[in-house]
Amino acid sequence: MLRIGQVEPTxxxxxxxxxxxxxGGTPATRLRAPAFNAMQEELANIVESATMTLDPNDMTxxxxxxxxxxxxxxxPFGDIKxxxxxxxxxxxxxxxxxxxxxxxxxxxxxxxELVHWPMQQMPQEIWTDMKMEFIPxxxxxxxxxxxxxxxxxxxxxxxxxxxRGEFVRGWDNGKGTDPSRxxxxxxTDAFRAHTHTxxxxxxxxxWAANGPGKDYGNGTVTTSSTGGTETRPVNVAWNFIxxxx
Numbered sequence: 101m102l103r104i105g106q107v108e109p110t111x112x113x114x115x116x117x118x119x120x121x122x123x124g125g126t127p128a129t130r131l132r133a134p135a136f137n138a139m140q141e142e143l144a145n146i147v148e149s150a151t152m153t154l155d156p157n158d159m160t161x162x163x164x165x166x167x168x169x170x171x172x173x174x175x176p177f178g179d180i181k182x183x184x185x186x187x188x189x190x191x192x193x194x195x196x197x198x199x200x201x202x203x204x205x206x207x208x209x210x211x212x213e214l215v216h217w218p219m220q221q222m223p224q225e226i227w228t229d230m231k232m233e234f235i236p237x238x239x240x241x242x243x244x245x246x247x248x249x250x251x252x253x254x255x256x257x258x259x260x261x262x263x264r265g266e267f268v269r270g271w272d273n274g275k276g277t278d279p280s281r282x283x284x285x286x287x288t289d290a291f292r293a294h295t296h297t298x299x300x301x302x303x304x305x306x307w308a309a310n311g312p313g314k315d316y317g318n319g320t321v322t323t324s325s326t327g328g329t330e331t332r333p334v335n336v337a338w339n340f341i342x343x344x345x
Contacts, residue, residue, distance in 0.1 A: 101142050107134045199231065206230045209343040211249040214268065216338040223341075233345035237263040247344040260284040263340035267332075289331045296323075 105115025110129045112118050120128030143162055147154055150165035180191045192198050202208075206227060209215050214237060219226070222234045235242065239262035244251035251257055261284055269287070272278040281287070298321035 102135065102138045104129060104132065104135045108132045202229070202231050206232070208232070209234075211247075211343055211345070212253040213343055214263070215341050215343065217341045218338065220339060232343060234341045235344045237261070237340040237342045239263075242344065250342075250344045259342065261286060266340075267335075291331065 103111070103115035104117055105111035105113075108130055110118070110120075110127050112129075117129040118126065120126045144154060146169075147161045147165045150168040152161060152165055152168075155161060177191070180187050189198070189201070192200055206223070209232075215234065217223070217234070222236075224230055224233050233247070237259055239259050241258045242250060242254075244257045254260060266286075269278065271283055272281050278287075
């Protein structure tokens with residue numbers, strides 16, 4: 101590409117065309133073939149680069165070629181990928197998708213979601229680039245200005261339950277298995293109602309020497325105590341945490 105000033109001395113000092121000024125003695129810029137040839141070849145190269153044949157009757161070929169070159173569906177965003185990680189990050193940021201590489205790398209729990217975690221350290225303490233924050237789920241208060249989305253779920257600015265040493269149960273939601281339960285309500289342990297039967301024998305010893313005979317009848321049977329301080333199934337201890345940001 102060139103400017104007329106590169107091939108014609110009657111152009112302006114910044115390389116542009118001028119109509120001239122007869123009274124002032126300034127000549128008009130002469131139309132030189134090299135300048136027109138440059139424009140022609142630049143435009144023709146755009147069309148031909150899109151594997152199109154020049155058509156003198158089609159005045160939309162440059163626009164069509166640009167769309168074909170810049171909006172290719174054969175390899176979408178392939179040019180951005182070839183430009184490297186920085187170009188990819190910029191493109192995602194421009195589309196409002198700047199967090200996508202983080203989500204692809206670490207996954208993403210919902211704000212307020214209870215997460216089973218195998219470590220005492222929080223995830224962001226291990227992976228410092230993850231741009232998410234988790235806190236233990238133990239019924240504590242939290243900073244609403246720091247965790248505004250969590251505050252939308254819990255306007256009291258306090259987690260509604262202390263999950264340390266607790267099991268999770270699915271909300272009944274009208275099923276009737278565990279009726280009258282509110283979401284996030286706690287429940288103590290319990291046994292299903294049941295009975296035990298003790299089997300014994302009654303003995304009669306006939307007549308005593310100085311009085312009537314003695315029979316032995318019903319009585320109370322008490323088993324010895326067994327078990328621990330709570331009722332629990334077989335289990336594995338996880339750290340219950342929640343995504344706060």
